[in-house]
Amino acid sequence: MTKIWNEAGFVTDDPWVIETEDAKAGSNEKAILGLDDFLAKVSEGDETGLGVLINPADDVRRLEGHLDRIALVAVAFPAFNDGRAFSHASLLRSRLAYAGEIRAVGDVLIDQIPLMLRCGIDSFAVSNATALKRLSENRLPGIENHYQPTARPSQEVGSYSWRRRA
Amino acid sequence: MYRYDEFDHAFVSDRVEQFRDQVARRLSGELAEDAFKPLRLMNGVYLQLHAYMLRVAIPYGTLNARQMRKLAYIARKYDRGYGHFTTRQNIQYNWPKLSELPDALADLATVEMHALQTSGNCIRNVTADHFAGAAADEVADPRPYAEILRQWSSVHPEFSFLPRKFKIAVTGAERDRAAIQVHDIGLHLKKNEKGEIGFAVYVGGGQGRTPMIAKKIRDFLPEQDLLSYTTAIMRVYNLHGRRDNKYKARIKILVHETGVEELSRQVEAEFAELRDTELKLPERDVAAISAYFAPPELSPRAEGWANLAQWKKADPEFARWVQNNVQPHKHPDYGMVTISLKPIGGIPGDATDTQMEAVADIAEEYAFDEIRVSHEQNLILPHVALADLEPVYRGLVAAGLATANAGLITDIIACPGLDYCALANARSIPVAQELSTRFGSPERQAEIGELKIKISGCINACGHHHVGHIGLLGVEKKGEELYQITLGGSGDENTSIGEIIGRGFEPEKVTDAVEVIVNTYLGLRLDPSEIFLDAYRRVGPQPFKDALYGDKTAAAA
Numbered sequence: 001m002t003k004i005w006n007e008a009g010f011v012t013d014d015p016w017v018i019e020t021e022d023a024k025a026g027s028n029e030k031a032i033l034g035l036d037d038f039l040a041k042v043s044e045g046d047e048t049g050l051g052v053l054i055n056p057a058d059d060v061r062r063l064e065g066h067l068d069r070i071a072l073v074a075v076a077f078p079a080f081n082d083g084r085a086f087s088h089a090s091l092l093r094s095r096l097a098y099a100g101e102i103r104a105v106g107d108v109l110i111d112q113i114p115l116m117l118r119c120g121i122d123s124f125a126v127s128n129a130t131a132l133k134r135l136s137e138n139r140l141p142g143i144e145n146h147y148q149p150t151a152r153p154s155q156e157v158g159s160y161s162w163r164r165r166a
Numbered sequence: 167m168y169r170y171d172e173f174d175h176a177f178v179s180d181r182v183e184q185f186r187d188q189v190a191r192r193l194s195g196e197l198a199e200d201a202f203k204p205l206r207l208m209n210g211v212y213l214q215l216h217a218y219m220l221r222v223a224i225p226y227g228t229l230n231a232r233q234m235r236k237l238a239y240i241a242r243k244y245d246r247g248y249g250h251f252t253t254r255q256n257i258q259y260n261w262p263k264l265s266e267l268p269d270a271l272a273d274l275a276t277v278e279m280h281a282l283q284t285s286g287n288c289i290r291n292v293t294a295d296h297f298a299g300a301a302a303d304e305v306a307d308p309r310p311y312a313e314i315l316r317q318w319s320s321v322h323p324e325f326s327f328l329p330r331k332f333k334i335a336v337t338g339a340e341r342d343r344a345a346i347q348v349h350d351i352g353l354h355l356k357k358n359e360k361g362e363i364g365f366a367v368y369v370g371g372g373q374g375r376t377p378m379i380a381k382k383i384r385d386f387l388p389e390q391d392l393l394s395y396t397t398a399i400m401r402v403y404n405l406h407g408r409r410d411n412k413y414k415a416r417i418k419i420l421v422h423e424t425g426v427e428e429l430s431r432q433v434e435a436e437f438a439e440l441r442d443t444e445l446k447l448p449e450r451d452v453a454a455i456s457a458y459f460a461p462p463e464l465s466p467r468a469e470g471w472a473n474l475a476q477w478k479k480a481d482p483e484f485a486r487w488v489q490n491n492v493q494p495h496k497h498p499d500y501g502m503v504t505i506s507l508k509p510i511g512g513i514p515g516d517a518t519d520t521q522m523e524a525v526a527d528i529a530e531e532y533a534f535d536e537i538r539v540s541h542e543q544n545l546i547l548p549h550v551a552l553a554d555l556e557p558v559y560r561g562l563v564a565a566g567l568a569t570a571n572a573g574l575i576t577d578i579i580a581c582p583g584l585d586y587c588a589l590a591n592a593r594s595i596p597v598a599q600e601l602s603t604r605f606g607s608p609e610r611q612a613e614i615g616e617l618k619i620k621i622s623g624c625i626n627a628c629g630h631h632h633v634g635h636i637g638l639l640g641v642e643k644k645g646e647e648l649y650q651i652t653l654g655g656s657g658d659e660n661t662s663i664g665e666i667i668g669r670g671f672e673p674e675k676v677t678d679a680v681e682v683i684v685n686t687y688l689g690l691r692l693d694p695s696e697i698f699l700d701a702y703r704r705v706g707p708q709p710f711k712d713a714l715y716g717d718k719t720a721a722a723a
Contacts, residue, residue, distance in 0.1 A: 056409075081204055081287065083327025087404045090324050095439060111188065111205055115323035130196055141184050145177040147317045148393075149444045150324065160451045161444065162318050162393060163173060 002127040004103075005135050011123070016051055016072055018105065032074050035062060042066045053105070056084040060091050067098050075121065077106035086119045093120035093151035110134045114142030120151035142166065167228050167536065168313050168458045170278040177320070178275045181282065185209045186268035193265060208288055208326065210281025211267055215588050220244075220259045220267060221284040222274060226294035226312040226336070227255030227539040227546075229279075231526035234537055236277040238522035244270045249522070251507060251515045253579060253630055254333070255293050255539045256284050260586055282320060287328045289319035289400070293335045295343045296540035299461050300548035302496040306355045306363055308338035310456040311392060314447070318393050325400045329407035330415035332400070333372075345541060345657035347371045347380045348633060350417045351399060356386070363389045369399060369429070370421030373627035377663045378418040383430040389452060391437070394445040398436035402429065462534035462549055467499040470552025477556045484559055486608055487570035492555065501552055503533070504572040505545040505562060510606035513595050514580045515543035517567075524565035532558050542618075543579055544572065575617040575684070576602040579630055583623030583640065584647075590623035592640025592647035593673070597621055600677045605684070614684055616697040620655075633657035635699045636683060637664045638676065649676040653683070653710060654702045667707055668715050679714060686713040 004011040015030040017023060025031035032051035033041060035058045041050065051072040054060050063070065073092060075085035085104065092098040103123040104116050110131040113124060126132055134140070146154060146164040154164040170178070188205050191197035197205075206212075212219040222237070229237075237257055241249045244266055245259040252258055262270060274280055284291055292315045294308040295301065315334055319325070325332075337344040338355040346352025352368035364386045371380030387395050399417075406424070408414045421429050478485035492501040505525060508514050517525075525545055529537045532554040538546035550558055562568040571577045578601060581587065583594030598621055605611060620634030624641075631637030637652035648670035655664030671679045684698075686709055691701045702710075 080201065081327050082409060083287075083325070084405055084409075086324045086327065087401050090401075094443075109201060111201075112327075115321075115326055118323040130191070141187060143177060143180040143184060143321065145173050145180065147177070147320045148322055157173060159171065159173065160317070160454070161446075161448050162314075162451075 002125050003132060004123060005126055006123040007117070010136070016074070016103070018053055018074060030071075032072065039066075042069055054085070054088050056082055056088075058088075060088040061096070063092070063098070064096055067096060067100075070098070070100055072101045072103060072123075073098065074103045074105045074125075077104060077108060077112075080107040080109050080112055085121075086115065089116070089119040089121045090151045111141055114140055117142075118146065118150045118152050118154075167230060168225075168309075168455070174278070175275075178278075178280050178282075179272075181209075181280065181321070182268060182271045182275055185271060189264060189268055204286055204327070207286035208283055208321075209267075209271065210284035211264070212285060213588070214260065214586055215584075216586070217261050218264050218267065219586070220262050220270060220281060221252070222257050222259070222279060222281045223284045223291040224255050224257060224279075224539050225316050226292060226298070226309050227296050227541075228298075228309060229537050229539070230535045231530040231537070233277045233279055234522050234526040234529070236274065236279065238519040238526070240270055240273060241519040241522065243273075248516055248518045250513075250582065251517065251539050251543050251545070253541050253543060253581075253628065254284075254291055255296070255541055256291055257539070258582075260582075285331075286326075287330050287332075288326050289315075289322065289328075289332045289334065292316050292319070293333070293344055293349075293541060295337045295339060296538040296546050297343060297493070297502055297548060298338060298538075299459060300495050300500075300502050301339055301341075301343075302494055303339045303341050304496070305340075305357055306338045307456070307459050308336035308344070308353075308355050309459050310452065311353065311355065311365075311389075312336045313455055313458070314392065314452070315396065318396075322400075325404060328400075328404055329409045330412065330417075332403070332417070334396075340659060342657075342659040342661075343540075345630075345633065345661070347659075347661035348373055348377070348630075348657055349380065351396065352380050353392075358386050365389070365392065367395065367399075369433075370418040370426070371661075372416050372418040373630060373632045374416065375413055375625040375627070376419065377627070377632040378422060379661050379663065380418075381421060381426040383426065383433060390447045390449070391441060392447055394440040394443060395433075395437050397445055398433050398440055401436055402432045406432075462536070464497045464500055464549060464551075467551040467553045470499050470555070474552045474555060483570070484556065486612075487559055487568055488555060490570045490574060491572040492550075495549065497549075499552055501550055501555065503547040503550045503555070503558060504540070505547065505567050506569040506571050506577060507544050507567075508571055508577050508602065509566065509569050510571075510576060511599050511603040514578050514598050517545075521565050521567055524561060524567065528558055528561045542577065544577070570608065571611060573616050573618075574611040575605045575614050575619060576611060578602060578619045578621060579634070580621040581623050581629035583621075583629075587623060587628075589626055590640065591625075591642035592623045592649065594621045594623040594629055594638075594640060597638060597640070597649065597673065597676060601680060604677050604681065613694075614688065614698070615694060616699075617684070618656075618699075619680070630657065631655070632663045633661065634664060635697075635702070636680060638680075641670060643670070647673050649673065649679075651676075651679060651683070651714075653707060654699065656699055665707055668711055682713050683710055686710050
C-alpha cells in the first residue's frame with residue numbers, strides 16, 4: 001500500500017492520482033498528467049493547480065513558462081537505481097525556480113530519501129515496507145554534513161565554499 | 167597532505183554509522199541483496215567469488231606512515247595478512263567478513279581514511295599523477311584539485327545513481343602519468359599565456375569492452391570553474407547516458423553516439439547556466455586546500471652525489487636499483503623512489519602487513535612521511551635525498567621490496583582475475599607470475615628496456631590490457647582459458663589502444679608467445695634506445711604476426 005510522506009509526516013487526504021488508460025481521477029481527486037497531456041491542457045485553457053508527471057526520459061525544461069499553473073510535479077523513479085529524477089528535481093528548483101510540490105514516485109527507498117530531499121524533492125509516494133516503518137519512526141538515515149550545494153537551501157558552514165550543513 | 171577537519175571527521179563517522187545500520191538490516195534480512203548492493207558498493211564492498219571484498223580509497227594515491235600502518239593492521243585483523251594495491255590507487259582486501267566491515271571502516275576513519283565511492287555507479291576515487299609535487303616537469307600539483315573534486319563528489323545527491331561508474335583523473339605535467347585519456351573525465355592542469363592555472367578537459371575515455379580515447383572538449387577551463395563545469399558534464403551524462411544496457415552506459419558511449427561536438431554543446435549550455443552560481447571556486451579556498459600539499463622543506467643534501475657514486479660502485483645491485491627505480495626529483499639532491507610490488511614470480515600489487523609497516527617506517531625516517539600508490543600497482547616515496555638512498559635500499563631489501571624492475575618487462579599490471587574475481591573469464595595472476603619468472607634475469611630485463619605488459623582476466627579490462635605495450639586479455643572459449651594478445655597500446659600523453667595481433671594462446675603457450683614478440687622486437691629495433699612501443703609504432707604489426715603465426719599465415723582473431 002502506498003502512502004504519501006513529507007517532512008511533516010504522513011499525508012492522510014492526498015488527492016493526486018497518476019492518470020493512465022485505466023486509472024482516471026475521481027471527483028474528489030486530482031489528476032497527474034503525462035508531460036504531453038499536460039502541455040496540451042495548458043495550451044487549451046487557463047486551469048491552474050495542475051499535476052504533471054516527469055518520466056526519466058522527459059525534458060523537464062519543457063515546463064518552463066507554465067510553472068504558475070502547476071501545483072505538483074511527480075518525478076519518476078521506475079527503479080531505485082535510475083537516478084535521472086535527481087537531476088529533474090534539481091533543475092526544477094534551481095533552474096526553473098519552481099516552488100511547488102515535487103513528489104518522488106516509483107521505487108522510493110529509505111536510503112535514497114535523504115538524497116532526494118537534498119535535490120529538492122519534498123514529498124514521497126512510498127510503498128516499501130522498510131521505508132514506511134522507518135518513516136513512521138521518524139528515522140531517516142541521512143548525514144548532516146554535505147560537500148556540495150544542492151537545490152535544497154542549506155547553511156554555509158563558514159569554511160570552504162562548497163560545504164553545507166542540513 | 168590533506169588533513170581532516172572536524173567537518174570531515176563528523177561526515178566520515180556518520181557515514182560509518184549509516185553503513186553499520188545498512189549492514190544490520192541486510193544481516194537481519196530486512197534489506198534485500200539487490201537493494202543493499204548499491205549501498206554497499208558505495209562503501210567499497212563487493213561480493214566476490216569467495217567472499218566479500220573491501221576496497222579502501224587512497225585518494226589520488228597519497229598517504230602517510232600512520233595510514234599505511236593502519237592498512238597493515240586492517241590486513242592482519244580483518245583479512246589474511248595482506249592487501250592488494252590496485253590500478254586506481256586503492257587497496258583491496260579479499261577476505262573480510264560482512265559483519266566486521268563497519269568496524270574496519272571505523273578503524274580506517276581514525277586515520278582519516280574511508281572506502282567511500284570506491285565502487286558503484288557514482289563518482290569514484292579521483293586519481294592523480296603519483297609523482298605529484300615532486301616531478302621536475304610539473305606545472306602545478308594536481309592533488310589540491312583532486313581533493314576538491316573528492317570532497318565535492320562525496321555522497322553527491324544528484325550523482326549517486328549514475329548510469330554507470332565514473333572516473334576522474336588529474337595530471338599536472340605534460341608527461342601524463344595518470345592516464346587521463348582513458349578516464350571518463352581527464353583533467354590536464356596547465357597555465358595559459360597570462361600564467362593563470364586552468365585545465366584542458368577530456369571526456370569519454372575508457373577501457374572495458376569498448377576502449378576509447380577521450381576527446382578534448384575544452385582547451386583551457388579556468389580554475390574557478392572546475393566544479394561548475396564538472397557538474398555540467400555530470401548532469402548531461404546523468405540525464406542522457408544510456409541505461410538500457412550496462413555495457414553501453416559509460417559516458418564514452420554517450421560521447422560516441424551523440425558526437426563530441428553536440429555533447430560539448432550540451433555541456434557548454436549547461437555550464438553557461440552554472441558558471442556564476444555558488445559552485446564557483448573562490449581563490450582563497452583553492453589556496454587553503456593547496457597549502458595542505460605544500461612540498462616538504464627539502465634542505466640541500468649535495469653530499470648525496472658523491473655518496474651515491476661510491477655506493478653504486480661498491481654494489482652493482484644497488485646501482486641497478488637506482489638506475490631503474492629512482493627518478494630525478496625537481497630538487498637535484500633528491501630522487502623519487504619506486505618501491506616495486508612486482509617481485510620476480512610474485513603477485514603484482516600484493517603487499518603483506520609487515521611489508522606495509524616496513525614502508526611506513528622507511529617513509530617516516532627518510533621520506534618526509536609521504537607515500538604514494540601508483541596506478542601501476544607500485545608504491546612511491548616521492549621525496550628521498552640521494553644521500554639517504556643507501557639506507558632506504560637496505561631497508562627495502564630486508565622487507566623483500568627492492569626488486570629493481572620499475573618500468574621494465576616484469577613490472578606487470580594484472581587484475582585479480584579468476585583467482586578472486588566474480589567477473590573474470592581467465593586467470594591473470596599465474597600468467598603474470600610465469601612471465602615474470604621467464605624474463606626475471608636482470609640482464610635480460612636490461613636488454614629489453616622499457617616495456618609495459620598489462621593483463622586482464624576479462625573484457626572489463628581492469629588490468630588495462632588495452633594500453634599495455636603488450637596487452638593480454640583472458641577470454642573463455644569452449645570452456646578453456648585463452649589469452650588474446652594486443653600490441654602497441656599506451657596510456658600516456660600519446661595514448662593509443664593496442665591492436666589484436668591474431669588468434670589467442672592457451673595458458674601454457676602464452677609466455678612463449680610473449681617471448682617470440684620480445685625477440686622479434688630485439689631483432690628489429692634500430693638501437694637499444696628505441697623502446698618496444700616506438701619500434702612497434704614504426705614497423706606495425708606484420709613482423710610480429712609473421713613471427714607468431716608464420717609468414718603469410720592468416721591470423722584470424
